[in-house]
Amino acid sequence: MCGIVGILGKEAVALPLVDALRRLEYRGYDSAGVATLEGGEIVRRRAEGKLRNLESKLGRDPLNGTIGIGHTRWATHGRPTEANAHPHATGRLAVVHNGIIENFRDLREELTADGARFQSDTDTEVVAHLVTREIDRGLTPLAAVHATLVRLRGAFSLGFIFAGEEDLIIGARRGSPLAIGYGDGEMYLGSDAIALAPFTDMVAYLDDGDSVALTHNSATIYDDARRQVHRPVQKSQASAMIVDKGNHRHFMSKEIHEQPEVVSHTLASFVDMVDETIRLPENLPFDWRNLRRLTISACGTASFAGMIAKYWFERYARLPVEVDIASEFRYREAPLEEGGLAIFVSQSGETADTLAALRYCKEQGQHTLAVVNVPTSTIARDSDVVVRTLAGPEIGVASTKAFTCQLAALASLAIGAGKARGTLSVEQERELVHALIETPRLMAEALHLEHEIESFSRDLAKASDVLYLGRGTSYPLSLEGALKLKEISYIHAEGYAAGELKHGPIALIDETMPVVVIAPYDHIFEKTVSNMQEVAARGGRIILITDAKGAAAASMATLKTLVLPEMPALVTPLVYSVPIQLLAYHTAVIIGTDVDQPRNLAKSVTVE
Template sequence: MELLAILEQKKNAIFLLGGLKELEYRGYDSAGIAVLKEGEITAFKATGKLTNLARKVENFHSEGFGVGIGHTRWATHGKPTEANAHPHWGEFSYIIHNGIIENYKEIKDELLKDGVKFLSQTDTEVAVHLFEKNVRELKDCFKAFEKTIASLQGAYAILLISKKAPDVIFFAKNAVPLLLGKSASGEVYFSSSDAPLIGLVQEVVYLEDGEYGWAKNQEITLLNNHVPQHLDFKTLTHDKLSAQKDGYRYFMEKEIYEQSLVVGETLMGRIKDNSIILDELSSLDLAHIDAIKICACGTSYHAALSACYMFERLAKIRCNVEIASEFRYKEPLLDTKTLFIVISQSGETADTLEALKMAKQSGMRTLAICNVDNSSIVRTADMTILTRAGIEKGVASTKAFATQVITLWLLTLYVGEHKKSMDALTLQSEIAALLRVPLILKVSETTHEKIRRLSKRYLHGHGFFFIGRDIFYPLALEGALKLKEISYLHAEGYPAGEMKHGPIALADSELFTIALMPKNLLYDKMKSNVEELSARDSTLLVISPEPFELADDFIKTKPHTHMMGEFFEMMLITQLLALEISIRLGNDVDMPRNLAKSVTVE
């Protein structure tokens, strides 16, 4: 769910559509805009792609002074229909909203008693009706907006326009990203992401939780609990060219190919004289840390599982990993001698952010591994290591995963070095392996073409098992997730040694097994597990440097002296396999159904 708005801009309907287009990669199922000009509001809504909305708007002209709001929605409350699409309206006001209003039912029940009629099934609509009720009672739009925001519980980024205040945009932010910018000519912009504002403004303000206010006549009023706040503008640094496809068929394909470059940038300045340099951790006293707990969701969770193997094997420090949505409600036992790490590509993942807040409240030291500076998670954590992956437009994460694992590997070595739990020779060996990864991640056109041709044999069947052992088990989980996200085929990642404890019952010729068989880690054990599946007639695709005579298909990897070299090459292969299967199935690779890039709700 993404939103944006503009105050005083020529052709603002065109701007709104263009801005929403910049946010399209985050995923949505409906969209809408509203423009307030000369005291009248005109609104358009459509389900499906933005092209459907554009057709409705094509004969609408809105040059001159005006205010406008636009939104792309993922269904949370109510199905993806036009009635449930944003903006939502009352008698004289329109609203767009990201997040979830947790007490909407209580508010709605009160409004229904007052005779308010609702047009949608959404939680958002209650806010606009509550605002209008407060306007009638208080006879003041600004006080009414303050009272409305004070009544809301939950996560929200809200933009509201009203015929009662025709030159104003009201805004509020809590637990969901919202930023504002002001152009050199005085135009005021709001957005849930940097992307639509690149090229329009030089600086932006990343709003903090609890902040709200209004923009009027080129002036911005920012408040928190009735107290005026300083507008802390920060430079907007992204180059729009980095968000273009550069000739690739899909953003996901481009981002797979970019991994070599971005991993190099992740390592830049962080290795010097056979030592790990993480200036971001200068305030961390590792002498008082005897364990690590990592919390994440989705792809970031798989990166966390990979890190768990590294922390215990290399740094000799206890580590456990939690799924953020489960951690929040399990009444966890938290110890101030445990370093609490959260991982998020966007820095706005709602469950992960809430887990981070819990850890902070318990007095734990907190560290964020994140790709987006100034995001909510970055601002909340005590310390942050940025992954430097750059803009990632494909919903199915690729280069974010690669840079997360690299960053966690760096962190492992840093901890081992500073706690003196790793000898100098091991550290040098690990650093040498780290520095080879950018070269390993250069995509071979020959390998890509082989995967493209091979993919045509994997478009049916009743499912996929991606199997691996040790650190290749999290990689199997990630490979299965990539495939299911964009191909809509059922896929599971499984520890190879566990197949005989139940899942092998599914094995037959229509079960495709993707076996990760590195030479440097448990190869003979893995070989035995794969042979068991072959004996049950499972169709085998083996990824390994060693030919496997029972394989139906085989992708040969290069010889590596370190298991992480094999890890990253196999990661690349599983990403390309998911990409090519999805393309053959005719799916929208960059914007798979039912998914969003930044998950800002529970």
């Protein structure tokens, strides 16, 4: 969600802090700020809104300190105002914070009774006052931070600078990521290695519960028992992943168009292109043949990838699957047979609810497998097996290429599981793998529909409500299509299983209602056509996404029919994702919303 950066430098750090924060914009934010030491005193510049507002302030009133911290905030406690922007400070220190302090109200009351005066509505300010109180009682900055950490309940990461301490930054994490960057007489702290990439490619990741004391030439790391520990320093690839929009208007557009390439990369890690077979991860701690049930847990778009994977695992591996939204699964105390397999899907690998679900499953004796885009993430590190999606950095808040890479990975796993369990023959495996191999090309062909989609998106942009329908794997894809439209265009949209139309949603249909029907020509196509006829009879405006056979068989008037190439049923969710993404994108562009950073949303949801 929020972004943290800290620099112990040799020259003024304010503008480098802002540059680093800019690389974290994709996380979503509504205010920003920096703090440095000037003559040993804490000095801050903060601004609501975009980073350019903070830059303007620094242009008018620069900071010259060589040690500093910076932050982009996504509001959880208190409105996105300058007063609530980070860093928060007392005369003793300044602090930046990602996450939520769950018990901040009790702590605030305690501190207020003790004489503290609060200047903001945030939970973060209690941290500043708690540490200040411990310093006032005679503790060193590090001891004061450690004494404070045991008082905090929640998931968070923190960065501190201290008045009079020109050679010290302290960081700490619990459930929210934090990395250390190593330079030549300079040290860095960041919530994302991408933010540190301009300064260094040597990075260490703090484990959950760790804290660190940085000086210009050292990093001393402590675990949650306050024992000094070592975390491996590794060469980060983030510098090679720093991206811009290229010739695209938005990151989302660029990322939609990157899908054929990144899906190809992801498939290449599973598929033997010569033999047309699946290579499963080696040294698995479980045997696919012995599994009796599979549990898939994720949030948002990733949960829809899990729903699609349910169809694949049950059909090709004959393995019963339960799919849960992680925020529900973690609290309902689901009974799990020991030795089962639980799969967790997350772009960032830091999603708080998904991580909590993973830890619950581990406690219940489940084998755990992570499908993630960030192999150094917490979910990856906490899982028995990591399956990486090779989407590269996804800057747009609305997931596109990460989603289709998740589908590519999950489809490969389902086929591999089917072969391992003996439910797929060698010939069937090759047929399915061949379909996967063709997918990047089919996705590229789907991108050719963009001009048509842009044209009729002008009609969709006038709608106040949109319905998406689909059957089979097209049902969760209809949920994803509706989510994409509402999160970036702010048009209300709902996805439904087409067979459920008569069980309520049909009441909404009138001549003003666009209905997007995702219907490749398959064994259930005729059933979907009957639903389309019910919509047409009530004046609904149908946008049909199908193939040539489907377009011919539908034989009814539509607002628009998008004709995709014919393809095996296995890969329709990957290819049909392209037009539903483009439909949402161009509708939002026409309306004029902030496509890459839609309001109220963040890229990585690292708090509950």
